[in-house]
Amino acid sequence: xxxxxxxxxxxxxxxxxxxxxxxxxxxxxxxxxxxxxxxxxxxxxxxxxxxxxxxxxxxxxxxxxxxxxxxxxxxxxxxxxxxxxxxxxxxxxxxxxxxxxxxxxxxxxxxxxxxxxxxxxxxxxxxxxxxxxxxxxxxxxxxxxxxxxxxxxxxxxxxxxxxxxxxxxxxxxxxxxxxxxxxxxxxxxxxxxxxxxxxxxxxxxxxxxxxxxxxxxxxxxxxxxxxxxxxxxxxxxxxxxxxxxxxxxxxxxxxxxxxxxxxxxxxxxxxxxxxxxxxxxxxxxxxxxxxxxxxxxxxxxxxxxxxxxxxxxxxxxxxxxxxxx
Numbered sequence: 001x002x003x004x005x006x007x008x009x010x011x012x013x014x015x016x017x018x019x020x021x022x023x024x025x026x027x028x029x030x031x032x033x034x035x036x037x038x039x040x041x042x043x044x045x046x047x048x049x050x051x052x053x054x055x056x057x058x059x060x061x062x063x064x065x066x067x068x069x070x071x072x073x074x075x076x077x078x079x080x081x082x083x084x085x086x087x088x089x090x091x092x093x094x095x096x097x098x099x100x101x102x103x104x105x106x107x108x109x110x111x112x113x114x115x116x117x118x119x120x121x122x123x124x125x126x127x128x129x130x131x132x133x134x135x136x137x138x139x140x141x142x143x144x145x146x147x148x149x150x151x152x153x154x155x156x157x158x159x160x161x162x163x164x165x166x167x168x169x170x171x172x173x174x175x176x177x178x179x180x181x182x183x184x185x186x187x188x189x190x191x192x193x194x195x196x197x198x199x200x201x202x203x204x205x206x207x208x209x210x211x212x213x214x215x216x217x218x219x220x221x222x223x224x225x226x227x228x229x230x231x232x233x234x235x236x237x238x239x240x241x242x243x244x245x246x247x248x249x250x251x252x253x254x255x256x257x258x259x260x261x262x263x264x265x266x267x268x269x270x271x272x273x274x275x276x277x278x279x280x281x282x283x284x285x286x287x288x289x290x291x292x293x294x295x296x297x298x299x300x301x302x303x304x305x306x307x308x309x310x311x312x313x314x315x316x317x318x319x320x321x322x323x324x325x
Contacts, residue, residue: 003319004046010308011054014063018050021072025119026079036100036112040079043097049175050075052204052316053183056197059309061187066127070182073124073136076116078175081143083113088147089233132182139178146170154234154260159253161241165206172212173205180204193303200299203292208320210289213237214282215325217273228269231259238288239281240272247279293321 008015026041028034050071057067085091086099087109101109117140124136150167153160180201184194217239219227230237236244236256244256252275258264259272276282296317304310 001315003315003322006315007051007055007312007319010312011051011058011063014054014058014068015047015051018054018068018071019044019047021068022050022075025072025076025123026116032104032108033112033115036104036108037116039100039103040083040112040116047075048208048316048320049078049179052176052179052201053186055309055312055316056180056183056201057187059187059304059306059313060184060189060193060197064186066129066132067183067186069123069126070129070132070136070186071179073120073127074139074175074179074182076120076123077136077140077143080113080116080120083109083116085147087113088151127186129185131185135178135182135185139174142170142174146174150235154262156260157257159236159241159244159256159260161238161245164236164238164241168206168209169202172209173202176205176208177201196299196303200296203296203299204317204320207289207292207296207317210238210285210292211321211323214239214285217276217282228266228273231264231269231272232266234260234262236260238285240276241281242284243276243279243281244272247275249275289321293317 023041026037028037053067053071053074054063057063083100087101087106090101091099092102099109100112104112120136124133127133146167146169149163149170153163153167156163177198178201181194181198184197189197213230216230216237217227231240236259240256244253252272255264255268255272258268264272300310300313300317304313
């Protein structure tokens with residue numbers, strides 16, 4: 001099924017307007033800055049988050065200039081966070097191409113990220129909505145808090161599923177939550193509807209991250225990262241957390257702690273990946289995804305009245321859980 005075509009169908013014209021505005025915001029005449037921004041523009045993804053903002057605005061009202069400026073601001077904030085994340089993680093690739101810090105250097109990447117963040121604030125100021133400006137500012141703090149929580153969790157000696165959810169709620173899920181909430185806000189939705197939209201977005205984000213984490217247990221050029229890459233970076237994700245906390249193998253638990261203190265070898269990571277699969281870690285993570293899917297489905301059934309928008313948001317929800325890249 002071509003999920004992306006179904007998702008885009010009711011908002012094709014508005015999505016094209018968004019892309020034009022977004023590309024304009026990532027343009028500059030200066031040589032180095034202009035080159036770095038062009039490098040970032042070329043790695044455009046599927047536009048999942050902007051599409052969610054547009055669809056949520058259409059669900060509760062109309063897509064307006066407020067919606068578009070908020071969407072550009074949010075996507076720029078997300079883009080800036082990715083540029084900075086690559087510096088923190090010392091990543092050399094992003095979406096299959098060289099990261100900004102690998103192409104230029106860390107100094108350039110940090111400054112370009114700062115420039116994009118400032119542009120995000122400028123765009124969201126054009127909404128003239130104190131609520132939306134405040135929400136975006138709070139989102140920026142939440143994303144940073146999530147990154148710091150993830151870093152501090154690496155040094156902890158426990159392996160906690162609760163902390164895993166805390167991290168992904170403040171990182172990935174917070175963005176989806178903000179897209180859904182701000183999309184609803186931009187079209188004048190009631191406070192009750194905005195809160196329901198935010199919960200829908202959070203559920204989407206949690207599903208998205210768990211699916212991403214499952215990819216790490218399979219080697220795939222399409223996905224763009226080798227098996228065990230998260231563990232190599234000191235991160236324990238839901239499948240292995242479940243396996244080591246419920247498998248009763250103390251040796252594997254010790255290996256998991258070695259992941260957290262960055263002393264694990266490639267062979268030990270391979271053992272942990274294999275153990276996770278044998279102990280049902282992947283199946284458990286998939287089960288949890290479908291539980292969050294059921295929660296998100298209730299929003300579609302109760303608060304989405306227009307048939308075309310419902311079909312689009314249904315395809316969105318199903319794509320997030322079934323995608324293979």
